[in-house]
Amino acid sequence: MNLMSTTTFSKRNWFCWSWAGASAVLASCLVSGCVIVPVPVNHHTAASRTNVQTDDILWLVPGQTTREEVLLRLGEPDAVTEDDLSMSYRWEKIRLGLFAAVFAGYGGGSGYSEYARDYTLDLHFDPCGKFERGEVKKSKLTLKRTL
Amino acid sequence: MERPREEIHCPIEGAATVNKPLLARTRRSTTASLLAFAVLVAGCATVDQPSPDPRPLAETEPQLGKAPAYRPxxxxxxxxxxxxxxxxxxxxxxxxxxxxxxxxxxxxYRLGQSPQGYFVQETRSEGWADVRHSLVLVLDEQGVLQRHSLVNVR
Known part of the structure; x- marks a missing residue:
């Protein structure tokens, strides 16, 4: 009689353990997830120049502003054609941060990634050295670094 | 009628009645649960990208003693x-x-700046990481300085 009750108890105990294990696995599956939070940022990268902006194209007057004026105001360009008729100023800005967190049961992890955009101010001059036309180009966002 | 206490061989009191195959199955189930749990709680991995400027620190500092302009x-x-x-x-x-x-x-000229003053920064890299100013010098046809400007690039 006593043995019978012991066996019943052991079976119940086994079922309890099984249910506990299955529940733990199920709970882990249910609470697993990934949270991605975009963080708006706007700052230059460490190697970028910071003195040129997209608005700089506004003070350039076609047929009036000279190349010399541009150079004295913005400094050394990042690229120049051999004939000096075209030159570019480039800068790079971090425009988006992504904070990602993964939760899985009692564990998890998190990380932060930064995405940058390249800007180019292309300026074209006539043979007399007068500003002719200019344009600002923006690249797509690219992954810059992951922390 | 109860059994005498000395017939129980298990040293742990109260555990004498546990069914051995049942215990083994329970252990297997627990181990499987723990393994599954360990897999599920695995977290994110981070990836470090190499620095865009892998030069050693000594190379990025002002080149002292090389030329007068390299000293602040x-x-x-x-x-x-x-x-x-x-x-x-x-x-x-x-x-x-x-x-x-x-x-x-x-x-x-690309200039750096320290508390001791300006110094000419050697141009080894494409970026402006170590540069503070761009010095622009406009000369005339005879090679005499006409205009100049110190532009703060960073």
Whole structure:
């Protein structure tokens, strides 16, 4: 009689353990997830120049502003054609941060990634050295670094 | 009628009645649960990208003793006088320019700055990481300084 009750108890105990294990696995599956939070940022990268902006194209007057004026105001360009008729100023800005967190049961992890955009101010001059036309180009966002 | 206590072989009191195959199955189930749990709680991995400028620190610091302009000097730009200073004086004092334009009529120097003053930054990298100012010198046809500007690039 006593043995019978012991066996019943052991079976119940086994079922309890099984249910506990299955529940733990199920709970882990249910609470697993990934949270991605975009963080708006706007700052230059460490190697970028910071003195040129997209608005700089506004003070350039076609047929009036000279190349010399541009150079004295913005400094050394990042690229120049051999004939000096075209030159570019480039800068790079971090425009988006992504904070990602993964939760899985009692564990998890998190990380932060930064995405940058390249800007180019292309300026074209006539043979007399007068500003002719200019344009600002923006690249797509690219992954810059992951922390 | 109860059994005598000495017949129980298990040293743990109360555990004598546990069914051994049942215990083994329970252990297997627990182990499987723990394994599954360990897999599920695995977290994110981070990836470190290499620095865009892998130069050693010593190379990024001012090159002391190489030329006068590579030492921080508060009077480094004192020689620049529009209408007076000649190209030869500039190159002797500041070294070769980082870039020239318009048949070497426009000279560019990249300058760093420390509490001791300005110094010429050697141009080994494409970026502006170690540069604080761009010095623009416009010369006339005779090679005399016409206009100059110290542009803060960072």
């Amino acid at each position: 000097d508060p009077h480094l730009l004192g020689l620049l006088r529009d209408g007076e200073t000649k190209r030869e004086e500039i190159v002797l004092q500041l070294g070769p320019p980082a870039r020239t334009m318009e048949n070497e009529r426009v000279l560019f």
